Amino acid sequence: MIDFVNNKRWFFLISEILVIIGIISLIISQLQFKTPLQLGIDFKGGTSMILQFSPPVEQSEIREEMIKLGYDEARIQSASEGDFIIYTREITSDQAKELAEKLGTELDSQVEIIDYYLVWGTVAGETTRNAFIAVVIATVAMLFYIVWAFRHMPKPFRWGACAVIALALNVFIIIGIFSLLGLLVAVAIDALFVTALLAVVGYSINNTVVVFDRIRENMSKHIRLDFAQTVNDSLVETLARCLNTALTTIFVLLALLLFGGSTIYYFVLVLLMGVVIGTYSSTCVAAPLLVVWENREWNALWPFSKKRA
Amino acid sequence: MKRSTVYLFIFILALFGFALWSIVPLDRNVLGRERLKLGLDLKGGCYLVYQADLREAEPGTEDEIMEGVKGVIERRINALGITESTVQIQKHAERYSIVIQIPGIADVEKAKEMVGLFTVLEFREQDVVGNWTPAKGTVNGTEMTLTSRYFKENTYISFDPLTQKPLLVFEWDETGTQLSEQITQRLIGKPLAIFLGDKPLRGEDGYIIAPTVQEKISERGVITGLSLTDAETLSRLLNAGRIRVPLGKWEGEEFKPNIPLYDRTVDATLGQDSIQRSIVAAAIGIVLLAIFMLLYYRLPGLVACLSLGIYGVLLLAIFKLVPITLTLPGVAGFVVSFGMAVDANVLIFERIKEELRAGRSLGASVEAGFNRAWTAIRDSNITTFIACLVLFWLGGELGALMVRGFAVTLFIGVALSMFTAITVTRTFLRLIVHSRVINNLAAYGVTPLQITRNTR
Numbered sequence: 001m002i003d004f005v006n007n008k009r010w011f012f013l014i015s016e017i018l019v020i021i022g023i024i025s026l027i028i029s030q031l032q033f034k035t036p037l038q039l040g041i042d043f044k045g046g047t048s049m050i051l052q053f054s055p056p057v058e059q060s061e062i063r064e065e066m067i068k069l070g071y072d073e074a075r076i077q078s079a080s081e082g083d084f085i086i087y088t089r090e091i092t093s094d095q096a097k098e099l100a101e102k103l104g105t106e107l108d109s110q111v112e113i114i115d116y117y118l119v120w121g122t123v124a125g126e127t128t129r130n131a132f133i134a135v136v137i138a139t140v141a142m143l144f145y146i147v148w149a150f151r152h153m154p155k156p157f158r159w160g161a162c163a164v165i166a167l168a169l170n171v172f173i174i175i176g177i178f179s180l181l182g183l184l185v186a187v188a189i190d191a192l193f194v195t196a197l198l199a200v201v202g203y204s205i206n207n208t209v210v211v212f213d214r215i216r217e218n219m220s221k222h223i224r225l226d227f228a229q230t231v232n233d234s235l236v237e238t239l240a241r242c243l244n245t246a247l248t249t250i251f252v253l254l255a256l257l258l259f260g261g262s263t264i265y266y267f268v269l270v271l272l273m274g275v276v277i278g279t280y281s282s283t284c285v286a287a288p289l290l291v292v293w294e295n296r297e298w299n300a301l302w303p304f305s306k307k308r309a
Numbered sequence: 310m311k312r313s314t315v316y317l318f319i320f321i322l323a324l325f326g327f328a329l330w331s332i333v334p335l336d337r338n339v340l341g342r343e344r345l346k347l348g349l350d351l352k353g354g355c356y357l358v359y360q361a362d363l364r365e366a367e368p369g370t371e372d373e374i375m376e377g378v379k380g381v382i383e384r385r386i387n388a389l390g391i392t393e394s395t396v397q398i399q400k401h402a403e404r405y406s407i408v409i410q411i412p413g414i415a416d417v418e419k420a421k422e423m424v425g426l427f428t429v430l431e432f433r434e435q436d437v438v439g440n441w442t443p444a445k446g447t448v449n450g451t452e453m454t455l456t457s458r459y460f461k462e463n464t465y466i467s468f469d470p471l472t473q474k475p476l477l478v479f480e481w482d483e484t485g486t487q488l489s490e491q492i493t494q495r496l497i498g499k500p501l502a503i504f505l506g507d508k509p510l511r512g513e514d515g516y517i518i519a520p521t522v523q524e525k526i527s528e529r530g531v532i533t534g535l536s537l538t539d540a541e542t543l544s545r546l547l548n549a550g551r552i553r554v555p556l557g558k559w560e561g562e563e564f565k566p567n568i569p570l571y572d573r574t575v576d577a578t579l580g581q582d583s584i585q586r587s588i589v590a591a592a593i594g595i596v597l598l599a600i601f602m603l604l605y606y607r608l609p610g611l612v613a614c615l616s617l618g619i620y621g622v623l624l625l626a627i628f629k630l631v632p633i634t635l636t637l638p639g640v641a642g643f644v645v646s647f648g649m650a651v652d653a654n655v656l657i658f659e660r661i662k663e664e665l666r667a668g669r670s671l672g673a674s675v676e677a678g679f680n681r682a683w684t685a686i687r688d689s690n691i692t693t694f695i696a697c698l699v700l701f702w703l704g705g706e707l708g709a710l711m712v713r714g715f716a717v718t719l720f721i722g723v724a725l726s727m728f729t730a731i732t733v734t735r736t737f738l739r740l741i742v743h744s745r746v747i748n749n750l751a752a753y754g755v756t757p758l759q760i761t762r763n764t765r
Binding site for chain 1: 350401558559560561568569570571572573574575576578579582583586587589590591593594595597598601602605637638641642644645647648649651652655656659663681684685688689690691692693694695696697699700702703712715716719
């Protein structure tokens with residue numbers, strides 16, 4: 001039998017390390033690029049285009065030509081066979097066509113714009129704000145819902161708070177990883193990122209609720225048992241379910257990640273990370289946190305403190 | 310066996326049959342163009358958002374003007390022979406914008422051109438051969454065409470006091486009056502048609518709206534003989550055409566005409582590619598999932614796979630019947646919802662296993678499994694609903710084109726998965742258990758050694 005509750009220090013430590021890595025990455029990114037996360041065109045405006053070259057050309061050639069044509073700031077990403085995603089400043093569809101034609105003549109290849117997307121920076125600020133508000137509203141709504149769902153338990157707020165802390169951890173770790181991806185391979189976040197993040201919010205809380213539901217049931221069954229023991233029993237009992245649900249979801253997500261094409265690659269990646277981290281945080285963080293709160297073992301959150309006798 | 314179980318079974322079969330019928334036999338390809346509505350990222354097409362410059366509009370008339378603009382754009386797009394377009398009006402931070410989605414269009418530039426023009430209706434007369442040519446007159450020595458630009462105020466509908474038939478009342482400004490006098494003088498007894506670009510306006514009955522000039526019209530005139538709907542549509546169009554509503558984008562306080570705020574154009578080949586990729590991905594993912602369920606849960610796993618199959622067919626039928634426009638994230642939502650749909654089954658099966666291990670009878674374990682898993686299923690899915698609602702709100706905001714598709718598909722998916730787990734899986738399991746076809750506990754994933762107490 002796995003002892004989740006007694007090993008909680010280690011579980012907390014793992015999350016804390018991930019959070020710290022995220023914070024460091026956000027700070028480095030802020031110092032280096034003046035933004036904690038690489039923002040996609042949904043959030044700062046610009047143009048993204050998928051160009052199809054036949055015959056195929058090298059990414060470095062495109063970069064050279066783009067610089068010659070005055071698009072120094074353009075980011076070029078390789079998509080599937082012969083396709084490249086180009087992110088650059090706001091250009092109209094006519095300018096984009098002109099650019100594609102010039103690239104075609106210079107690189108001696110047929111160029112086709114198969115996806116052209118323009119967002120002007122003037123509205124992007126509003127989108128960023130709305131995305132942020134959406135995540136906050138979703139989180140607060142979850143808190144209220146859980147407090148309501150566990151209203152017959154003693155101290156319902158505690159249950160909601162623990163679930164939301166685990167959730168926030170989950171969201172923050174994903175943001176941290178994307179900040180790191182932004183630093184390392186220039187991955188930018190877009191509206192789909194926020195969409196996936198909100199789906200993760202739903203999934204992660206879903207998992208926590210299943211565990212909490214079992215704790216609730218077991219508390220009413222074995223009143224004499226110690227709270228920590230009840231929580232641990234409940235975790236062990238729900239473990240198979242949590243892992244199986246996570247696994248089935250991971251199967252479909254992996255298939256989408258590997259075969260779904262480049263358009264939704266990062267969208268699926270967020271979902272995948274969300275399921276993995278969500279399963280971890282609801283099992284290994286949310287429920288043990290309840291025990292910490294109940295027994296006032298706050299020092300457990302600090303990995304190097306001595307265990308209370 | 311309980312009668313209600315049998316009835317429920319028949320109901321499920323009927324529902325499944327109906328859903329299957331609604332998606333399959335009518336077309337060979339389920340994702341075919343006519344059947345499931347596909348978004349522009351799957352089908353190719355364009356998505357444009359323009360902001361309107363309403364500085365010259367009278368306060369309070371903005372909504373009406375925007376409705377007119379919307380009507381004009383819709384007509385223009387329909388004139389291109391595209392039927393699945395949507396045009397919406399949105400208001401953000403006191404600025405109106407118009408959101409245009411045209412899926413499956415080959416000539417995107419043409420669409421943009423048509424939409425980008427500002428809207429003016431032109432009056433035309435018939436020449437000797439019967440062709441419609443612009444009705445012209447001369448003002449201050451220059452030849453000018455009579456257009457809706459010269460209306461003094463908004464046109465309005467009134468009713469003939471005698472016949473109670475609708476009248477469309479209009480008034481010309483100074484230039485308009487001069488032009489109108491010259492033209493109507495010349496055209497008494499002849500028709501005068503109203504054109505939008507190169508297309509004449511047509512009434513509900515499909516005939517060209519070309520009222521016959523009864524007398525010389527100076528400042529004020531009426532058009533009679535229109536149906537009420539036609540009169541209303543025409544009035545709206547004329548009003549939108551009268552006021553110049555430049556479409557473009559705002560940059561702070563400065564307005565840039567003809568430049569869309571958002572512009573997304575997807576080539577149809579990319580959409581085709583995306584569809585193929587997601588079908589492959591979905592198939593692989595779902596097969597893996599099914600294998601896992603079969604190996605791990607055995608007989609209940611098989612039941613879950615059956616109920617997942619029903620789930621998939623029902624979901625596609627809902628997408629088609631509502632209809633819901635499927636986007637790429639929507640497809641991802643569809644596939645992910647399969648993973649989540651398993652969840653309710655997994656919750657229930659784990660419970661059944663526990664009950665069996667505790668030594669309960671098969672029938673009792675199945676019932677207890679469902680009853681005990683219910684609170685967890687309910688509470689946990691409500692959280693996903695909350696997330697979907699927030700996403701739906703976010704998706705209504707400017708630009709977040711793909712977000713809503715995902716929210717809607719996930720919401721419907723989760724709701725339906727609760728139904729299939731609770732109703733379909735339960736009915737199937739009950740039928741199997743009560744018919745006593747398979748009583749071997751190993752089929753339910755429990756070995757006799759695992760049964761701890763056999764007291765109950």
